[in-house]
Amino acid sequence: MRQKLLVSSFGMLLLLAACAPGPGASAPDSEESGAPQGSGGAAAECLGEGTVIFSGWEAGPAEGDLLEQMIADFEERCPNITVDYQPAADYDAAMIANFSAATVPDTFYVNSTRAPEWIDEGFLLPLDDYLSQAGVDVSTFYPNYLDAFKGPDGQIYGLPKDASTLVLFYNPDMLEAAGVEPPTNWEELQSAAEALTSDDVTGLCLQTGLDRALAFVYQAGGSIYNEDFTEVTFDSPETREALDYYLSFFENDTGQTPVELGSDWCGQAFGEEKVAMTFEGNWLIPTLEDTYPDVPFEMAEMPQGKEQATLAFTVSYSIGADSENPDAGWSLLSYLTGPEGMETWTSLGLALPARSDVAVPEGRDALIAGNDYARPWRFTSGFGDVESAFNNAMTAAVEGTGGTDEIVQATSEAAQGTVE
Amino acid sequence: MTTRTEATASERGGSLRQQHVAEALAGYAFVAIPMVLFLIFNVGAILFAFVISVFDWGIRAGPREFLGFGNFEDALANPVFWKSVGNTVRYTVIVVPCQMALGLFLAVIVNQKIRGQTFFRAAFYFPAIASSAAITVLFIYIMQPEGLFNSFRNVLGPLDPFGALGIAENHPWLGHSTTALESVMALNIWTTSGTMMLFYLASLQTIPRETYEAAEMDGANAWDAFWRITFPLLRPGHFFVATISVIGSLQIFDQAFVAGGLSGEPNNALSTMVLFIARQVRENVDMGFAAAVGVLLFFLIMAVTLVQRRLFGAAPTWY
Secondary structure, eight states: OHHHHHHHHHHHHHHHHHHSOOTTTTOHHHHHHOSOOOTTSOOTTOOSOEEEEEEOBOOOHHHHHHHHHHHHHHHHHSTTEEEEEOOBSSHHHHHHHHHHHTOOOSEEEEETTTHHHHHHTTOBOOOHHHHHHHTOOGGGBOHHHHHTTBOTTSOBOOEEEEEEEOEEEEOHHHHHHHTOOOOOBHHHHHHHHHHHOOSSOEEEEOOSSHHHHHHHHHHTTOOSBOTTSSSBOOOSHHHHHHHHHHHHHHHTTSEEOHHHHTOSSHHHHHHTTSEEEEEEOTTHHHHHHHHOTTSOOEEEOOOBSSSOOEEEEEEEEEEBTTOSOHHHHHHHHHHHTSHHHHHHHHTTSSSBOSBTTSOOOTTOHHHHHGGGTEEESOOOTTHHHHHHHHHHHHHHHHTTSOOHHHHHHHHHHHHHHHHO | OHHHHHHHHHHHHHHHHHHHHHHHHHHHHHHHHHHHHHIIIIIIHHHHHHHHHTEEEETTTEEEEEOTTHHHHHHHTOHHHHHHHHHHHHHHHHHHHHHHHHHHHHHHHHHSOOTTHHHHHHHHHHHHHSOHHHHHHHHHHHTSTTSHHHHHHHHHGGGOHHHHTTOOTTOOTTTSTTTHHHHHHHHHHHHHHHHHHHHHHHHHTTSOHHHHHHHHHTTOOHHHHIIIIIHHHTHHHHHHHHHHHHHHHHTOOHHHHHHHTTTTSSTTTTOOHHHHHHHHHHTTOOHHHHHHHHHHHHHHHHHHHHHHHHHHOSSOOOO
16 A cells, blocks of 8 residues: 555656656756846746645744744745745654655754654655755755764755754853852863852753763763764763763762753753753753843853863754655755855844854854864664663662663663664 | 234234334444444554564555564563563552542442532542643642642641651652652542543442342441442442553553653653553654554553453443
8 A cells, every 4th residue: 555655656756757847957047147036037946836845843933933034035036836834743753644644744854863764764855966956065064964964875865954062051140159160171060060059059950861961971082883883882981981970960969950950951940040050052042031031141162071072953954755846845945954044044043053154143152163073963773762771771870779880781782772 | 804914914024124124224334334444443453553563664665574573572672661561560550459449439429419419520520521631741740849749748747658758858759760650650540530430430320229228127337238239239340440440551651751751751760661662653763663562562451351351250231
């Protein structure tokens, strides 16, 4: 049944490809003229026509406004394409259901952690043909972010829509009152957390998640996998050193988890002034500005261990392998990830650009500095098990029923299952 | 005269038979619609899951490789699978008796001729109507370190039984692996007791009043009447409630998902079998493995139900 569906949809694609002018067929005149044409006619980057179904997870009010503006700008540029924006709640589950029914949006978000599975399962359309025909210079994207959406075949399956690294957020008033400078290395972080911890305030909010602790593992020189994800390298003296260091904050009560602090996440604990420092990304800034406008905050690069390292989180725009209108989907994708679209998207500072030719909103230096040494939050198929094994073992360790050994063992075991 | 009567009788008989056939046809036609849907979407889906479970099955690509019992072997070798099974069984063993006892207790109470009977029935049933996700979110707030529950414990002071057990006064009930599952148990016992009460109430109505009158003549008090008449005569009710409750408990998902997320935080304390299945699909997109775990859950539920039949006798008869 599904086979048949597949065959028939593939046939449809072929038909479409045969009937419609192929990618780039309408391009020549405008390419010669160089500049994109105005709203009078379809510009060079307007491939395809009709309706593009565009999906992602639900956006906040300010993000929604920006999205609407980007869509309006795009429709003005490509008058023969209409965008049908259909955000989904519980996005991953909704998309899995879509993929299995082979009725997918044309252009949609892909979280970098989901990329390996979604590429391996054949959910996403490789973009290399479109990229070469449109002559897109992918080197303007930060390589850390672009690589997150490369498949094992070397093809690109998505272009990053925005990105953020992890940095140290600190409350300058609290630091000043305690007479501490923003920490720049592990020792300073430890002494700062100690100095900042009092009866009312904890020095540091630390999440039990691998998506924070891994930055410290990298800083110590450890890793989960070797470069091509064929071997598990987690059990090393470097990893153990990092985990011992991470756990030491809980042991001497200079660090607490959001659960212990009674907050949903560390960003909230920071906004509620329960802690003086925490590690988050650009996403915390709008929360602080909107919900906790009176709480002062500043950012610094992640404190250094043996190496300078941080994590980078990114999301792509991709096209579904079963998309009914991939050409128009590509037009939208290339506009959104292009310099204009990305400039609109990042203009309010709700997100940071993933390409180096878009201006960065003010006051984001620490976040941008990380782009040079950040490692992408993207691994291999089945990584959900590894993350979950780590998180659970870390929670147990914080509760006092385990430690570095148990974390290393559980994580390595789970990771082993993903390389076989 | 005789001929006429015979003629009418045979005439009537014929039309009766025809009527029977027509009635039966109409009956089958009405049953056919839900039956076809049931066969396709329940039985068909279950059988299809058995097929998927022996393959490496891509959600878009379909079957990739025949694995035989490979997925089952992987599941049985997975520590988180066993943790999830353990949690699910522990949850069931504690929740089912509590649900049944509380449901029966409430049913017997609201079955009395008391003032405001209807109000109490509605009030006890109310938590069962509310969305489980909404109630769980509320429950999360109540059980937070500085939530209502801990504040209440602070008011009790030295009388607080949990304090005596060494539980800190700002204990994160759902955030700590020693109490997360127990908290969800308490939540579920509370929210489903109303439904169990309703089933028991229906069952209570079937006990003939004369039995009680006879017992009263013999000098039995209310306590004796309950244990010697009500409780044993409720046997079909027990079977029904126990089956519903066990199946519901083995399939526990929504409360655990809302409270602990897909990874069963903290420390897999809220990892249940269904949550484990959901995680395999949503995070790992591993349909074959997920189906294999589903098949194992199917056999677990079937085995438990068969054991229950043994305990409570044959299928319940309602009279």
